[in-house]
Amino acid sequence: MTGTRKSKNSAASRAWQRMLSGRRLDLLDPSPLDVEIEDIAHGLARVARWNGQTKGPNIYSVAQHSLLVEVIAHQSARLDRKRRLAVLLHDAPEYVIGDMITPFKAVIGDTYKTIEARLLAAVHVRFGLPVTLPSELIAIIKAADRAAAYLEATRLAGFAAPEARRFFGRPPKLTSIIERDYLTPWPAEVGQARYLERFETLARD
Numbered sequence: 001m002t003g004t005r006k007s008k009n010s011a012a013s014r015a016w017q018r019m020l021s022g023r024r025l026d027l028l029d030p031s032p033l034d035v036e037i038e039d040i041a042h043g044l045a046r047v048a049r050w051n052g053q054t055k056g057p058n059i060y061s062v063a064q065h066s067l068l069v070e071v072i073a074h075q076s077a078r079l080d081r082k083r084r085l086a087v088l089l090h091d092a093p094e095y096v097i098g099d100m101i102t103p104f105k106a107v108i109g110d111t112y113k114t115i116e117a118r119l120l121a122a123v124h125v126r127f128g129l130p131v132t133l134p135s136e137l138i139a140i141i142k143a144a145d146r147a148a149a150y151l152e153a154t155r156l157a158g159f160a161a162p163e164a165r166r167f168f169g170r171p172p173k174l175t176s177i178i179e180r181d182y183l184t185p186w187p188a189e190v191g192q193a194r195y196l197e198r199f200e201t202l203a204r205d
Contacts, residue, residue, distance in 0.1 A: 044061060048099065058187050063192060071177075150172065
């Protein structure tokens with residue numbers, strides 16, 4: 001009896017998440033056909049960076065972080081729209097799996113990375129990007145991501161500058177636009193709308 005019950009439970013388990021669009025996205029075998037930008041924007045605008053340990057009445061969302069990274073990357077490398085779109089979508093899998101802090105990722109290991117990579121590949125295919133980005137673009141994204149993390153850490157997450165420098169490298173050059181527009185946490189609906197607006201601009205043919 002025990003074996004039968006176990007097999008029924010296994011059959012009933014699911015690896016997909018139902019989205020507000022009605023799509024059912026399989027985490028283990030994601031289909032590009034089940035990826036919708038509205039779901040991504042909605043989810044990322046409600047996922048907190050730094051596990052929510054940031055200053056202010058609103059969370060600092062992954063949607064806002066993604067916009068900040070895209071701005072920094074474009075300022076540093078003057079990217080075309082397709083490459084800017086890839087930067088904007090660099091954390092898109094987190095609309096499904098959340099923003100796991102780096103120390104916890106290290107504990108979990110390769111399982112998280114495998115699921116994240118499959119989801120990002122499905123996102124890329126859905127929006128006309130290569131499954132694997134060119135190495136130079138990956139380097140630009142990583143550098144901009146670290147720069148954004150430094151700014152978020154020192155402005156919002158309570159890090160002193162020497163500590164942030166040790167983990168995230170040298171501070172990036174700031175413009176007044178970045179300081180004013182991207183480092184004050186937005187309400188979820190603002191982050192969602194601004195993410196969608198940037199996507200529409202960059203995805204336009």
